[in-house]
Amino acid sequence: MLVTNHVLSGALIGYATRRAPVAFTVGVASHLALDAVPHWGDDRAIEDVLHIAVPDGLLGATAMAVVTLTSAPQRRLRVLAGMAGAALLDMDKPSRLFFGFSPFPGVVDHVHQRVQRESAGRLPQEFVVGSVLMVVVAVCTRRRGMPGPPRPVGTASG
Ligand SMILES: [Zn+2]
Known part of the structure; x- marks a missing residue:
């Protein structure tokens, strides 16, 4: 699965959880769960799929930066x-x-490798999933302009 799609899924997990450690842990679990769903992947060595892996990595890193910077401060860390x-x-x-x-320890790499359900023909599916995730994350991020929960009486600072 493209790392960009993992990143966007992780953003939604961050929006759905209340604490950063929980978001991180659920994010790791989501990676294995999503890798167990049929997705794009290629048995070739990483050197042979750099034309996909490099743009994906850069897009994922950019998505991570943009979503972090545009998330409401109270949500940003999670x-x-x-x-x-x-x-x-x-x-x-x-x-x-x-x-x-x-x-990672060998057992982690082993589990990560064993859950994969990859096919080289599913790249279009990755783009569709990524596009849907991008829209949903954008909607969640846009909510940053909405007012937060009401403050308890007596805590307003003029
Ligand atoms: Zn993976």
């Missing part, structure tokens, strides 16, 4: 935590490419 958790397991790819090893 939204960032959700995105970071959701993207974390795919950090094995740039690590293998640049440093030659995965940063």
